[in-house]
Amino acid sequence: MLNRIVLLFLLFTSIQSKPLKILVYNSKFGHSHSVFLGNIADILSEEGHNVTSLIPEIFPPFADGTTKSKVVRIPVEQSTLDYFLKAVDGDFSFIFRNDDWDKSNMIRQLPLLLHIFKAQCKHTLTFEKIIEDLKNEKFDVMIAETFDYCGIGLSHLLAPRSLITVSTTNIFDYLSYQIGQPLFPSHVPASFGSYVSPHSIASRIENLVAMFTSIWMFREIEKPVESLFKQKFGENFPDFADIVAASSFTLTNSDPFLDFAKPTLRKVIEIGGIGVRKAKKFDEEWENILSLRSRTVVVSFGTVSRAFLMSLNMKKALATAFSRFPDTTFVWKYEKPEDKAEFAEGVDNLLLKEWLPQNDLLEDPRVGGFLTHAGKGSYFEAASRGKSSLLVPLFADQHRNAAAAEFVGFGKLFDKIHLDNPDKIEEALRETMENAGRLSRAREVKEIMDSRPFTPRELLVKHVEFAAKFGTQKTLQAQGRELSYLVYYNIDIIGIVIAIVFLFVFFLYRLVKFVMSFMSNQITDAKMKTN
Numbered sequence: 001m002l003n004r005i006v007l008l009f010l011l012f013t014s015i016q017s018k019p020l021k022i023l024v025y026n027s028k029f030g031h032s033h034s035v036f037l038g039n040i041a042d043i044l045s046e047e048g049h050n051v052t053s054l055i056p057e058i059f060p061p062f063a064d065g066t067t068k069s070k071v072v073r074i075p076v077e078q079s080t081l082d083y084f085l086k087a088v089d090g091d092f093s094f095i096f097r098n099d100d101w102d103k104s105n106m107i108r109q110l111p112l113l114l115h116i117f118k119a120q121c122k123h124t125l126t127f128e129k130i131i132e133d134l135k136n137e138k139f140d141v142m143i144a145e146t147f148d149y150c151g152i153g154l155s156h157l158l159a160p161r162s163l164i165t166v167s168t169t170n171i172f173d174y175l176s177y178q179i180g181q182p183l184f185p186s187h188v189p190a191s192f193g194s195y196v197s198p199h200s201i202a203s204r205i206e207n208l209v210a211m212f213t214s215i216w217m218f219r220e221i222e223k224p225v226e227s228l229f230k231q232k233f234g235e236n237f238p239d240f241a242d243i244v245a246a247s248s249f250t251l252t253n254s255d256p257f258l259d260f261a262k263p264t265l266r267k268v269i270e271i272g273g274i275g276v277r278k279a280k281k282f283d284e285e286w287e288n289i290l291s292l293r294s295r296t297v298v299v300s301f302g303t304v305s306r307a308f309l310m311s312l313n314m315k316k317a318l319a320t321a322f323s324r325f326p327d328t329t330f331v332w333k334y335e336k337p338e339d340k341a342e343f344a345e346g347v348d349n350l351l352l353k354e355w356l357p358q359n360d361l362l363e364d365p366r367v368g369g370f371l372t373h374a375g376k377g378s379y380f381e382a383a384s385r386g387k388s389s390l391l392v393p394l395f396a397d398q399h400r401n402a403a404a405a406e407f408v409g410f411g412k413l414f415d416k417i418h419l420d421n422p423d424k425i426e427e428a429l430r431e432t433m434e435n436a437g438r439l440s441r442a443r444e445v446k447e448i449m450d451s452r453p454f455t456p457r458e459l460l461v462k463h464v465e466f467a468a469k470f471g472t473q474k475t476l477q478a479q480g481r482e483l484s485y486l487v488y489y490n491i492d493i494i495g496i497v498i499a500i501v502f503l504f505v506f507f508l509y510r511l512v513k514f515v516m517s518f519m520s521n522q523i524t525d526a527k528m529k530t531n
Contacts, residue, residue: 019049019050025143027147028064029116040251042067052134056120121150122228125229137158139158144165149225170400180480181265190210225240248476258445272380273456279364290364296361299318299332312342362387379391384446391412409438
């Protein structure tokens with residue numbers, strides 16, 4: 001009898017803890033995107049769920065981003081790879097140049113994104129056996145980024161219980177528009193914008209342009225892929241905007257304690273910093289490097305922005321500024337260390353490394369500063385490690401990240417236009433490393449990150465499990481997205497009120513005029529009778 005009770009208990013427990021079947025669409029086109037989505041897949045795998053990562057390999061050399069989920073690959077089409085390689089191996093030095101409007105940097109990448117996403121998606125749809133097998137899996141949840149929109153179309157074909165959309169940075173303006181999240185460019189920076197001053201007309205105009213540029217760009221990326229699905233599956237295939245809007249939740253790589261306050265929806269879940277992992281112990285080489293001087297500064301411009309493409313003047317200016325801190329070792333992630341003789345000969349406190357353990361270095365107390373491009377990964381690592389940072393945004397969301405870091409207080413924004421000026425670089429570095437207030441605030445930000453009411457991991461896991469159990473909830477769907485601007489902003493009501501007021505004033509004016517005319521006539525008649 002006891003054995004039967006134990007057996008029933010174990011059976012009940014196994015039913016209650018049945019792992020979810022989760023599909024993560026992780027298109028391999030950008031390192032940071034793959035890493036963020038890969039972290040999501042790995043964390044959910046660590047929680048005991050059965051996670052599959054569907055990876056269209058637009059650029060196979062990039063890492064998968066995931067090491068713990070089952071991987072299903074869609075090989076790259078050769079013409080897509082050739083196009084991608086041609087673009088990547090081209091002149092990407094424009095990212096560092098200061099002679100063009102920053103917003104145009106993203107627009108200049110539009111032809112590349114349009115081509116690779118459409119071509120790869122068309123190729124992916126030919127793998128009908130893989131798509132059918134995935135459909136038969138009957139996933140509880142599918143997670144897909146709204147950048148490569150092929151995943152959004154596939155979500156309708158695979159029909160999971162719930163779709164969760166993802167923005168691998170702050171929520172994109174177009175995604176906000178699609179799900180009905182309010183957009184207020186008067187005081188909230190656009191996703192590719194910077195700090196906006198509500199009291200400055202010029203600042204608000206610039207932010208407004210940035211917002212509409214972002215919305216237009218992502219709509220242009222979406223349209224060709226949406227057309228592919230309608231051509232293949234019929235014009236009745238749902239509009240992508242409707243699929244996105246019906247998602248259970250939207251995950252964003254942002255954090256309310258590290259961003260500007262903004263209006264939002266309950267379905268937008270901020271899991272920024274989810275990729276910041278526990279620091280590992282250094283090997284002997286890095287221990288020796290950190291022991292060279294009393295202080296070390298980490299310098300990195302990320303993966304996409306390859307530092308060797310900087311102008312020679314910029315590299316010389318940085319090396320000159322570094323040489324003015326003889327008590328500090330500068331460790332620069334630089335793809336071609338052999339170039340040092342060209343711009344930094346004799347600068348003994350500068351080390352060039354093709355790779356460095358950035359996350360681990362920033363944890364060490366001997367690292368007294370961080371010079372970064374303000375990519376999302378670096379942004380959260382700096383905040384979580386309490387490092388005062390000098391942020392030099394180059395393109396995309398980096399401008400907004402840098403502005404937010406300065407607003408929060410742990411970083412100083414440095415315009416890339418001054419990267420060829422060693423005096424300005426030196427001045428900014430001294431403030432970053434020696435300003436007591438900034439150093440104190442950086443440490444406080446670390447405490448805030450450590451003390452958040454809910455960790456990004458908890459938010460991710462709980463919301464995915466909720467979506468799997470209950471699906472899309474209409475209480476989280478914004479009605480405003482279906483309204484015209486006329487109704488959304490009550491312009492029709494305001495117009496009616498203005499019309500009524502105008503009519504009332506006009507009627508009052510006519511009445512007063514009539515009364516005055518009548519009284520004038522009466523006075524005239526009285527005078528005539530008197531005479």
